Each structure stands twice: as C-alpha cells, then as structure tokens.
Amino acid sequence: MIIALFKSTFEILKKNYYKAQFEPTILSIFINPSYFIRRDLFNNISILALKIQGSLLDFGCGRKPYQNLFTNSFSYIGLDLDHSDKLKNNVFADLFYDGVTIPIEDYTIDNIFSSETFELLPDPNQILCEFNRILKPGGKLLITVPFVWEEHWRPYDNVRYTEIGIKNLLQNNGFEILESRKSTSYFASVLQLFITYLWRVVFPNNKLLKGLFTILLISPFNLLGIIIDFFSRKNSDSYFYLNTVVLAHKKN
Template sequence: MRLAQKPASSPGGLLRRPLLDYLRGAMFDASLLGFFINPYHITRRRLHNAIKLLSSSAQGTLLDVGCGSKPYETLFPNVSAYIGCDLEISGHNHHRSRIDYFYDGKSLPFANGSYDWVVSFETFEHIFNLDQVLNEIQRVLKPGGHLLVTVPFCWGEHEVPHDFARYSSFGLVFLLEGHGFEIIQHQRTGSYLLTLTQLFQNYVFHYLLPRKGRLNFLIAPLIFLPMNIVVLLLDLILPKGPELYLNNVILCRKAPEVQA
C-alpha cells in the first residue's frame, strides 16, 4: 500500500486557488456558471444530477476507484470516510488530484470487506483488465455493500493512450451481473439530440476556438449559451431516441452473506 504525496503549492497558487477551484467545479457540477461557459455542460449536468440522486443513501466507508480530483465527493455528505485510490501513472498528471492511495492497477491495497460503498466515475473505459478490477471491487466491498459507477457510451478518445473501451448498457449489465452484482438502478443520460449537440460542442471547443484559455473564457458564453438554450427547448418536444446517449449510471449491490 502506498500513500499518495500531496503536491506543494506556491504562494501565488494559494492566492489563485479559490477562483480556480470555483471554475474547475463549474466543469463538473450543475451550476449556472457551467451553463454559460462549460463546453461539457450537457454531459456534466446530467452526470451530476444522476449521481446526486443515488448518493444520498450512501453511508459508512466509501472508496473512490480512479478518484482523480474527487469531483463528486461533496455529493456524499453522509459517509464517514471518503477514500480515493488511483494509478500513479495514468493518462493524466496528478497536479490537481486528491489521491489517498496509489494502486498497481491489479490489486486494491485494502483488506477484504473494507468498504460499505465503492464508486467509480468515468474510469472503467480506462481499465484494460476490467474483469480483474471488478473482482477486486467485489473483494473489498462488505456483503450487501453498494457499487455506483458511471461509464461513457458516446465520447471521443481521451487520456490517450489509456482509453481502451466503450460499453453499451447491455455490456455493462452483463459484466456486473457476471461478477455477482445485483443491478438496483440503471440510467442512460442524455437524449439522441443532446448527445449530438454535446459532440458538436466538443468539436467547436477543441478545433474552432482559440487555444488560449482566457480568450476561450470570453468567447465561450457567446457560443455555448445560445446553443444550450435552443437544444434544451428542442429536447422537450422532439423524440428522445434512447439508443444514442452519453453515459451509463448504474447502482448495484454485492450479495449479502447467506446465514446458515
């Protein structure tokens, strides 16, 4: 087991941290600011809301596998401990990460039945040996413990070359049930129209806007705000088209021990 070392911050970084943390938060939560400036708002809002709906019942000890910066930790106010675990070398640097323990990608460094909940957000697509990791998640969960995962279905390659798979809703159910998990709730986020719009916004952000961050910050509201307003209105009246969507959000449970 290896504890992660927290990176040191410069005085200038400390002064900028409140603003930077707020802006980074807007990239993950359902805030009004994200509606104006975030090119990923369609995806992030639906992920945030789906996780929030399922997280309120979480209690006890919780392990976040692939935790990164722990963007959804605040949605779990009732847990007694929120522990983050991640790879030391992955598709992104850990400058902003809040990792408590590193693991080797094969074995989680915890005893059997250590956690009441395990969560993993947007991580399974980066795990080449998912069967092995699911076995480990089963092992560290207490009997009757819960697993909450979100996995993208329609999204571009990212954190390359550590991007290995896209899973359909049926594929994920097959994998989870095959490792002894009982599906409690399964949601597919985003409609056909919202998914197409999100992909187009990604294209605009990465290939048409200037690459300078400050200039992007000024231009983004002029592009994404009217686009978000129009597509959300259209989504209310047009057919949903459930076969194309953004993310799978699945809550499942490890079988409790059978009393003799």
C-alpha cells in the same frame, strides 16, 4: 498585501471554475463546453448517491468532484492509479494503486463509487474481482461509464459500454443490478458532441481566445439546448445517450 490578495482571488476563481465544470450552475452555462454531459452525470449521481451509506471508496477519484454528494458516507477514501509525480499533483487521492491490486484489506468497504474510469481499464474483470474482495457482503457499487464520447486519456482509453454491456459485465462478476440510468437525452447528446467539436477542433488553441469563444459562442448553444431539451426530453428515445449510470450490489 496586493500580491496576497491577488493570489487569494485567483484561487477562489480557480476553485469556482473547476466546480462549474462538474456541477450544473448558472456559471457552467457560460464557461463549460461539456455542460450537458456533466449536468446529467451530476444529476444522476446525486440521486443514486443518496442510496449509499457507510464507508466509500472512490475508485479513480481524480480531484473528487462528486464527494459532497455522498452525504450518508462517514468515510470517503479516494484512490487513483500510481501515475507520474506530475499527474499525482492533479488528483486528491488518499491512496494510490499499481493498476492490479487495491491496497485495502478484504471485506472492509461498504461501498465503491467509480465515475468515467472503467473505459480506461485494460482488464475490468480483474478490477471487479478486487471490488468483490474488498467489499463487505451486500456492499454497493455506483458506477458511470461513457457510451458515446471522444477518445480521452490516451493511451489508456480502451472501450465504450452500452447500458447492456456494463450491466452484463457487472452481473458476470458477482453483482446484481439495482438501478440503471441512461444519462443525457438524444437531442442533448447530439448537441453536446457538436459543441465539443467546436471547442476541440474549430476554436483556436490559445487559452484566452478559447475561453472568449466559449463565452460568446458556446453559451448560446447551451442556453438554446436547455430550452429544447426541456420540451423534447419526454419524447426522446433511449437508443442514443452519452453515459450509463448503474447502481449494483455484491451478491454475497
């Protein structure tokens, strides 16, 4: 009885912890060292997700952290790379692909969503060709890509995109840009990188100590950053940011 209660409580805490890593909650301020990048990604995706209707493919879905934002989608399919069994246990994919061909029939998907995945692709043009193949005419693509961020998912991390770069890539592959957003203000971007440095380099590797340092030291930076970012955002230029969020549609 006690063991079952402990497991249930642990699972609830684990679920809330993971949720706080991607959604801008009060809890996120105190436990999320990536608060600013995740907050602004969540907010921008939330706005553009409302313009998505019909079936949706989440390309590079991971654990599907943004699924609940697509309230107008009647079908949500998560797809990820066919990794090792260990990595598969950390994703909630409905389908896996071999890195080349998406196992979906031609012209059957209304929309595609892909967040923080394109920087990992060795040949984005080939994948966009696949997107064109499976999307219905006029189908929409909502994509987010990093512009400034640390190297991750080694050895797959390949490239960074400016807003101009990702828009050109999409346009050269048969997509028309509907809306583009630069995610995270200048001040928040700089502060986020500083916080990430503390968390990655300065803090000890012990998980318990790292969590304690996050609550005690990073949360004050998050709180201070929220206040300063609120007053400085309107005056912030758009030359330094962390991510680009783009909504496009297939031309034909």
